[in-house]
Amino acid sequence: AAIEFGLDAPYRIEYHDRLPSTNDRARELAADGEEDVVVVADEQTGGRGRLDREWRSPAGGVWASLLVRPRRPPAEVPIYTLAAAVAVARAAREAGVDARIKWPNDVLVAAEDDGRDDAGRTERKLSGILTEMEGEADRVSWLVVGIGVNANVDADALPPGATSLRAEVGDVDRRVFLQRVLERFAELTGEGADPSDILDAWREYAATLGRRVRVETPTETIEGEAVDVRLPGSLVVRTDDGERVVSAGDCEHLRPS
Template structure:
């Protein structure tokens, strides 16, 4: 999307604005303003031209311009009806020097989760990959993954779904009791079954990729997959969707809110330590008996906290263990032992 189109969308989102004022603000002719307005109408915007100037009265359901319209976050939107992987496309953009771009798709045909596991991402979901270039060391990258999980949960709760986070980044619904069952999604964006609690249904997952040097991140892609307006029959067993929980949602509004929270938590000047407080607020893992499979061992105990930059603190019979990475299984509330 060119800069003129983005500036026009920002101006229209603020309310009615007259053509001459738009032309002056955008630094283009009135004819150029009219041309851009007509282009937006062709994309599905309903724009009236009256005494107060141009006014948007209806916005398309989804698409680059629709998501950009009224978005209070410093990102450019690149939209695809169908793409193999939003993460892969974001990586291509990173190689070309782009930044602050969110690749969005209605459907992915070749998505992947952690360890290159495949996952389902049918039409109707929210599949988005923000590409950013934070001035941070690689050691702090896990905080961006946690921030994305928080953003998904907040957007979900505003949509009426009581979601929570399983360490580090799985977003679940109904994680409130019992023994073990399959949540049907991969630790990142979904795919293969894993053991979890009955009633715990996976709504979303996150896959973060980066390139950098020892002291700084070159680029960071945070792949976010949310089962939004999707039938559960089109998802792996144990997964759920916003549609299944509360009915269809406005994906444009949902994604805008998600991106705004993510930008608030991780944007320029943000204190990343605040991400941990936000994560704790929405965590299903803290206060639970857990089993964590790491690369070299299995750790079982009570999850008592999360420590910078996102490590899980587990109290075991042999003392506290700090787990930096692993597959976490919820067993039961710690007090039930």
């Protein structure tokens, strides 16, 4: 089940059959002063989502964490997670899946036949991204972008509301898939890249824009129509009290009533 990595990616690859969490391993490498490394595991035993939620990571997925040291201020970090979502959505599309992005960086697939699952969802989660960083006021010290894609795994090994490439289109070559993700990410975020190109690509794949949403921020709940994204990766929501710009939170797509 091990992935053969002779990956021609713009980063060094460190492969493991099994790890608690590739993000944790990447953070160790950050502490050792490394950069431009991608930690990949076939299986994670302690995969993490945001806010300490669990991320199910059975063997066969693409569980990967990219360690980079962008010479940018911490305030610009959200754009990197949007870039990762764009890179994953694009690779999933190349694999034949109609992948769309839910703000800020979940990659979803519309449920077939427009049917809702038992929880009333019309979209299933294919991928999630967990970004962690440390920095000073003016400069990021390290940035770990953790990318989880349900690739060659059975949907019943995943929580309700999730889907996999296997369930949607059949198994993929994970090496090729990850290589495409990393190439695209490097292209979008590399030297001389324009962050507004990331926003344009994000808009093209967005599931969230034009939808009614409920966003739970650390301090409040905002409901309205999602109308745009703007730098450094914030969502613009039109509410009854005017436009709100949300920089972080959990976003839920509401059904049209």
